[in-house]
Amino acid sequence: MSGSEADLIARYFAVDEVSRDDVILGIGDDGAVLRVPSGKELVVSIDTLLAGVHFPHDTDPASIGYKAMAVNLSDMAAMGAVPAWATLSLVLPEKNHDWLKAFSRGFFELAHQFNVQLVGGDTCRGELAITVQLHGFVNTGEFLRRDTARPGDLVYVTGVLGDAGLAMLIKKYKHKLRQKDYQYLSGRLDRPFPRVEAGQSLRGIAHAVIDISDGLASDLGHILASSRVGATLFIDKIPISPVFASCKDWLDDGMTWVDLAISYGDDYELCFTIDPRNQNMLEQQLLNTPYTCIGEITTSPGLHCILENGEAFIPRSAGYDHFSGM
Amino acid sequence: MSGSEADLIARYFAVDEVSRDDVILGIGDDGAVLRVPSGKELVVSIDTLLAGVHFPHDTDPASIGYKAMAVNLSDMAAMGAVPAWATLSLVLPEKNHDWLKAFSRGFFELAHQFNVQLVGGDTCRGELAITVQLHGFVNTGEFLRRDTARPGDLVYVTGVLGDAGLAMLIKKYKHKLRQKDYQYLSGRLDRPFPRVEAGQSLRGIAHAVIDISDGLASDLGHILASSRVGATLFIDKIPISPVFASCKDWLDDGMTWVDLAISYGDDYELCFTIDPRNQNMLEQQLLNTPYTCIGEITTSPGLHCILENGEAFIPRSAGYDHFSGM
Numbered sequence: 001m002s003g004s005e006a007d008l009i010a011r012y013f014a015v016d017e018v019s020r021d022d023v024i025l026g027i028g029d030d031g032a033v034l035r036v037p038s039g040k041e042l043v044v045s046i047d048t049l050l051a052g053v054h055f056p057h058d059t060d061p062a063s064i065g066y067k068a069m070a071v072n073l074s075d076m077a078a079m080g081a082v083p084a085w086a087t088l089s090l091v092l093p094e095k096n097h098d099w100l101k102a103f104s105r106g107f108f109e110l111a112h113q114f115n116v117q118l119v120g121g122d123t124c125r126g127e128l129a130i131t132v133q134l135h136g137f138v139n140t141g142e143f144l145r146r147d148t149a150r151p152g153d154l155v156y157v158t159g160v161l162g163d164a165g166l167a168m169l170i171k172k173y174k175h176k177l178r179q180k181d182y183q184y185l186s187g188r189l190d191r192p193f194p195r196v197e198a199g200q201s202l203r204g205i206a207h208a209v210i211d212i213s214d215g216l217a218s219d220l221g222h223i224l225a226s227s228r229v230g231a232t233l234f235i236d237k238i239p240i241s242p243v244f245a246s247c248k249d250w251l252d253d254g255m256t257w258v259d260l261a262i263s264y265g266d267d268y269e270l271c272f273t274i275d276p277r278n279q280n281m282l283e284q285q286l287l288n289t290p291y292t293c294i295g296e297i298t299t300s301p302g303l304h305c306i307l308e309n310g311e312a313f314i315p316r317s318a319g320y321d322h323f324s325g326m
Numbered sequence: 327m328s329g330s331e332a333d334l335i336a337r338y339f340a341v342d343e344v345s346r347d348d349v350i351l352g353i354g355d356d357g358a359v360l361r362v363p364s365g366k367e368l369v370v371s372i373d374t375l376l377a378g379v380h381f382p383h384d385t386d387p388a389s390i391g392y393k394a395m396a397v398n399l400s401d402m403a404a405m406g407a408v409p410a411w412a413t414l415s416l417v418l419p420e421k422n423h424d425w426l427k428a429f430s431r432g433f434f435e436l437a438h439q440f441n442v443q444l445v446g447g448d449t450c451r452g453e454l455a456i457t458v459q460l461h462g463f464v465n466t467g468e469f470l471r472r473d474t475a476r477p478g479d480l481v482y483v484t485g486v487l488g489d490a491g492l493a494m495l496i497k498k499y500k501h502k503l504r505q506k507d508y509q510y511l512s513g514r515l516d517r518p519f520p521r522v523e524a525g526q527s528l529r530g531i532a533h534a535v536i537d538i539s540d541g542l543a544s545d546l547g548h549i550l551a552s553s554r555v556g557a558t559l560f561i562d563k564i565p566i567s568p569v570f571a572s573c574k575d576w577l578d579d580g581m582t583w584v585d586l587a588i589s590y591g592d593d594y595e596l597c598f599t600i601d602p603r604n605q606n607m608l609e610q611q612l613l614n615t616p617y618t619c620i621g622e623i624t625t626s627p628g629l630h631c632i633l634e635n636g637e638a639f640i641p642r643s644a645g646y647d648h649f650s651g652m
């Protein structure tokens with residue numbers, strides 16, 4: 001770190017919003033020194049966010065900071081991990097004090113809520129790119145994974161799907177909406193709430209877990225491919241919000257609402273599979289998180305979407321692909 | 327990770343160049359699951375590399391991959407840590423197979439040498455940016471730090487300084503050089519060798535350690551500021567290579583060779599301080615690494631550079647600053 005770089009980190013990010021006992025040496029040296037509790041395994045995830053890809057160009061910096069933390073917390077959730085430490089690499093076009101102040105406020109809002117300490121950082125000048133790595137703990141052998149779904153499992157999602165995609169479309173086409181509804185959808189796009197608590201509750205219950213970042217069809221597809229199974233998805237069971245439901249007619253003008261709900265992504269809900277015999281246990285464990293059964297795992301490979309009338313539905317796209325058409 | 331993104335990671339980076347027993351779950355899920363050996367503390371460092379900032383735009387991709395790993399290994403060295411795991415975030419303007427193949431070859435060349443396993447990755451499309459995070463181990467309480475230099479300590483550097491800066495200048499001004507000398511300097515800029523072994527040998531001997539990424543004046547300055555001490559630096563003791571020495575006359579045309587050697591950076595050598603009574607121990611420990619005593623720690627603050635004739639030397643710049651003039 002050079003002089004002004006160190007100043008920048010010190011000024012905006014070394015503010016000790018969270019101070020954990022397991023951080024032996026935090027920001028300010030060549031590396032952080034950290035202590036993993038005995039009996040725990042370390043879980044790490046890394047995600048980069050770019051303007052125009054992971055958030056609209058006009059997103060306020062506080063929401064960018066919030067989302068950079070949220071998408072990584074969502075990975076921790078999908079692993080059943082308790083988040084602990086973060087590192088941040090910030091590529092910035094300029095040193096804009098207001099931007100940095102707002103960004104760090106959003107970043108630390110979630111960090112504080114989940115007791116995550118920022119232990120390292122790097123900044124340099126270039127096209128805006130935000131990379132966060134999170135570190136968390138699970139009891140030895142208790143982490144959740146995506147490659148362990150079994151035929152006969154029920155498929156669930158937390159929360160509702162499609163709001164983030166709808167928010168993007170509404171911004172893009174400048175669709176008129178009641179102020180309250182617009183705010184709800186923007187919040188779902190800009191400030192997804194990571195299902196960290198739900199992820200931890202799923203340990204010992206769920207067979208396979210993934211977070212929905214690229215769309216249900218794509219992410220459930222990862223569970224299926226890595227578990228070497230298939231699934232039947234009941235389209236009429238897909239949970240959507242009242243605001244989303246109120247926009248269905250507008251949506252079906254250009255693209256079907258189903259495609260938006262299952263193929264758009266950015267929802268950061270969890271998708272998981274459980275043995276049907278564990279339904280009661282699920283009810284007892286997942287007290288604070290809404291969830292819905294949307295399908296079942298099959299032996300025949302692939303994702304088969306079924307409409308209420310029994311007809312097959314073919315999703316238009318298989319989720320967000322950063323290198324599609326390249 | 328979306329479909330083609332996952333393919334990209336799988337194709338170029340999930341090649342198991344290194345397979346460690348302490349990696350419970352590697353690339354391919356929402357997070358990696360890792361086991362820190364008991365009695366060890368975890369050291370993490372993160373660095374982002376941008377074209378035109380951390381390497382010239384015309385750098386070959388294998389060298390970019392090598393350097394991305396090298397600069398983080400250098401941080402591990404400065405902490406006295408044994409490197410273990412890496413994560414990689416790659417922002418790419420396009421999915422260029424030749425580029426990716428060469429980049430991963432350079433990246434894994436060093437990873438293999440230091441037994442580092444790549445355990446997680448993220449790729450997306452944008453202006454080239456490479457972020458690597460490394461994880462390593464130190465015995466509990468044995469890590470090296472920069473804020474513990476003491477008055478009376480001797481100041482050392484490993485290797486020689488200034489070659490990387492000279493390589494940049496020679497590229498910039500298209501200075502003619504013998505092919506062999508040009509290759510030597512380019513190698514020093516593109517493929518710095520991280521002093522990992524030396525860093526580990528300095529545990530229990532060195533008081534303060536830092537790696538030289540932004541230039542000796544700047545990085546030693548960090549030791550001084552955080553340790554609340556000063557230093558006298560003997561300019562005639564600064565170690566330089568024969569090729570660098572042969573260019574001194576050309577250099578003094580535009581800038582002094584001293585400025586280049588102590589203010590340019592990118593050398594990735596270690597700068598450290600020891601108690602003079604530990605000189606013998608240093609000799610016994612640092613067998614495979616060249617090192618030079620260049621100064622001493624003083625109680626009066628600031629960095630005082632002394633020429634051979636006893637006159638003071640004022641460095642022109644205080645090292646690379648990513649946000650200078652902003």
